[in-house]
Amino acid sequence: MAGIYIHIPFCGQLCTYCDFHFSMSLRRKDEMIDALLAEMEQRKEYLSNKKIDTLYIGGGTPSLLSVKELGSLVSGVSKYWDISNLKEFTIETNPEDLSEEYLKDLLSLGVNRLSIGVQSFVDEYLKFMNRRHDAERALRCVKDAQKVGFKNISIDLIYGIPKLTDEQWRETLKKALSLNIQHLSAYHLTIEPKTVLGLRQRKGLFKQVDENISQSHYDILEKETHDAGFEHYEISNFSKNGLRAIHNGNYWKGIDYLGIGPSAHSFDGKSRRWNIANNTRYIEAMLNNGGEGGFEGENLTLSDHYNEYIMTMLRTIDGVSYDNLKERFGEVYAEYFLKNIEPFVSKGTIIEKDNNFSIKTADFLISDSVISNLFYINEND
Ligand SMILES: C[S@@+](CC[C@H](N)C(=O)[O-])C[C@H]1O[C@@H](n2cnc3c(N)ncnc32)[C@H](O)[C@@H]1O
Numbered sequence: 592m593a594g595i596y597i598h599i600p601f602c603g604q605l606c607t608y609c610d611f612h613f614s615m616s617l618r619r620k621d622e623m624i625d626a627l628l629a630e631m632e633q634r635k636e637y638l639s640n641k642k643i644d645t646l647y648i649g650g651g652t653p654s655l656l657s658v659k660e661l662g663s664l665v666s667g668v669s670k671y672w673d674i675s676n677l678k679e680f681t682i683e684t685n686p687e688d689l690s691e692e693y694l695k696d697l698l699s700l701g702v703n704r705l706s707i708g709v710q711s712f713v714d715e716y717l718k719f720m721n722r723r724h725d726a727e728r729a730l731r732c733v734k735d736a737q738k739v740g741f742k743n744i745s746i747d748l749i750y751g752i753p754k755l756t757d758e759q760w761r762e763t764l765k766k767a768l769s770l771n772i773q774h775l776s777a778y779h780l781t782i783e784p785k786t787v788l789g790l791r792q793r794k795g796l797f798k799q800v801d802e803n804i805s806q807s808h809y810d811i812l813e814k815e816t817h818d819a820g821f822e823h824y825e826i827s828n829f830s831k832n833g834l835r836a837i838h839n840g841n842y843w844k845g846i847d848y849l850g851i852g853p854s855a856h857s858f859d860g861k862s863r864r865w866n867i868a869n870n871t872r873y874i875e876a877m878l879n880n881g882g883e884g885g886f887e888g889e890n891l892t893l894s895d896h897y898n899e900y901i902m903t904m905l906r907t908i909d910g911v912s913y914d915n916l917k918e919r920f921g922e923v924y925a926e927y928f929l930k931n932i933e934p935f936v937s938k939g940t941i942i943e944k945d946n947n948f949s950i951k952t953a954d955f956l957i958s959d960s961v962i963s964n965l966f967y968i969n970e971n972d
């Protein structure tokens with residue numbers, strides 16, 4: 592089992608909260624596509640002998656590329672890996688790019704899961720975030736996607752925005768959940784230093800919401816998604832009819848993945864590699880230097896691997912199984928986990944069932960305080 596991710600490092604605007612890697616200049620788009628294809632060729636041995644279950648084109652804004660350009664990337668992937676039995680092929684899109692014709696062409700390309708960055712259904716907050724679409728456009732593109740035949744649609748929303756009232760957040764959720772979508776990703780606004788909001792915060796012009804507001808928005812999110820029949824399966828993710836995100840789910844489970852493109856990460860079970868987050872240097876490395884200078888990497892120690900696994904799995908309803916932990920990391924780690932999780936089981940924050948430990952969904956928001964107590968520090972690593 593394995594997944595392939597392709598990062599498209601271009602955007603049409605600078606969203607005030609975003610620190611993903613992208614450039615707003617499309618001048619080198621053609622060279623970038625050549626560089627992505629060159630990286631695929633250079634790394635064709637990665638994931639060899641692994642069955643590819645998922646393909647994920649993310650960004651940045653993949654929907655800034657034409658379907659022909661996306662098609663050339665898919666052909667590139669299929670040249671080196673067998674993608675004839677993909678379970679999931681997702682593309683991240685921005686509402687303003689999604690004409691009916693474009694949506695139809697994405698379906699023809701084999702995309703079977705559409706992720707749409709709606710962020711809000713209130714124009715005031717879309718403006719605050721510097722999004723290019725308005726609420727009406729967001730609604731229309733979801734309906735158009737359904738009309739052309741998409742049966743697995745996910746939308747992204749952001750909460751914990753200053754001034755966003757409980758009522759507005761509830762209405763936003765009701766609107767989203769009434770659209771017959773299969774998946775929702777709802778993220779609490781985080782302030783990253785290298786963003787417009789980070790800069791405003793440093794200048795004292797912006798203040799994050801306080802914990803009471805975060806909690807209140809989170810409680811509304813829990814209730815509305817539950818009432819609409821969604822499963823809250825990860826801190827920020829909700830699915831209907833079992834349609835959880837397979838690609839992202841595999842990251843959390845520590846399954847191998849190959850990341851192509853600037854800033855993309857890869858993991859092969861032992862080592863991690865991350866590509867340079869700079870378009871010019873990435874193009875130069877992939878097209879003229881056989882990849883050299885285009886990435887860094889490290890071997891993961893067992894404790895790194897254990898810590899990542901605990902951190903991601905405890906944010907899911909699947910939680911951590913003692914037996915699984917013992918099998919993957921050995922008895923020392925499994926016993927360490929057991930000893931340190933015990934106080935949380937006694938307090939009721941952690942639910943234990945058949946030697947499986949999970950955080951109650953109502954407490955996901957405070958999961959970090961539990962997780963930090965379970966990290967294993969190995970002085971010899
Ligand atoms: C790779 S990003 C963007 C995908 C796509 N370009 C878009 O804008 O819709 C995926 C999602 O992460 C979320 N996100 C990014 N930065 C965030 C932040 N600082 N706080 C909360 N959510 C964030 C947004 O909901 C966004 O849609």
Ligand code: SF4
Pocket residue numbers: 601602603604605606609610611613650651652685708
């Ligand atoms: S949120 Fe999406 S569109 Fe906005 S800057 Fe980030 S990647 Fe680009």
